[in-house]
Amino acid sequence: MTDSEAILDAVREDNQTALSRLGSSKSLYADTGGDIDTEPVLRATADAEHAAWETFLEWADSEAHDDAREAFEATAAEEQDHYETVLDHLGDDAYEPDEIPALHEYLRGLESTVERVGGFLGRILASKRSKEQVVGYFVGDADPQTAGVFREFGDDLDAQLERAEELLEDVCESDEDRERAQEAANGAIEAAYGEYVETLEAMGANPKPIC
Numbered sequence: 001m002t003d004s005e006a007i008l009d010a011v012r013e014d015n016q017t018a019l020s021r022l023g024s025s026k027s028l029y030a031d032t033g034g035d036i037d038t039e040p041v042l043r044a045t046a047d048a049e050h051a052a053w054e055t056f057l058e059w060a061d062s063e064a065h066d067d068a069r070e071a072f073e074a075t076a077a078e079e080q081d082h083y084e085t086v087l088d089h090l091g092d093d094a095y096e097p098d099e100i101p102a103l104h105e106y107l108r109g110l111e112s113t114v115e116r117v118g119g120f121l122g123r124i125l126a127s128k129r130s131k132e133q134v135v136g137y138f139v140g141d142a143d144p145q146t147a148g149v150f151r152e153f154g155d156d157l158d159a160q161l162e163r164a165e166e167l168l169e170d171v172c173e174s175d176e177d178r179e180r181a182q183e184a185a186n187g188a189i190e191a192a193y194g195e196y197v198e199t200l201e202a203m204g205a206n207p208k209p210i211c
Helices: 003-014 016-022 025-031 038-062 066-090 102-108 113-140 144-171 175-202
Strands: none
Touching: 003 016, 003 113, 003 144, 003 175, 016 025, 016 113, 016 175, 025 038, 025 113, 025 175, 038 066, 038 102, 038 113, 066 113, 066 144, 102 113, 102 175, 113 144, 113 175, 144 175
């Protein structure tokens, strides 16, 4: 097992509950403010894609490590394309989010390359769960074409995960680096999960899934 695989496994293990709940239907309920309909789902997705685009563009502009900068630039371009694709489906080219998700507030506070790469990994794991719910919504809405679009977003996340693992191998030179990367990944997931819990509780909903 490579060091990056060990970090990935550890992050998944540390955040089993959070990742499971972020992948539940309640996650979409929270993201849409309880209004699970096509337009709110698309707006919530646009918010997430726009925030990711801005985060990775900001990182690329200030990153000194060449491989990391190239990875962040590639990811920013993918997220920009995702955002513009969602706007096409939304039919509102003028729409622009005015709030930054807690996950991206956290990520934008990371300054070292090692922490950013760890945060990158955590963001991917959290986002993969929410994307699955969006795909599920459009499947349930008998809109396989749009569901297919969001499956492609998921494919991009798979590619980003490979990118993150390669970067971890490249930038983590010591056990301390690996620990910092893992802590940053955990922090990203905790930020996303914390907002999920806070939003649901403010809506009077229990963040725990109904078994």
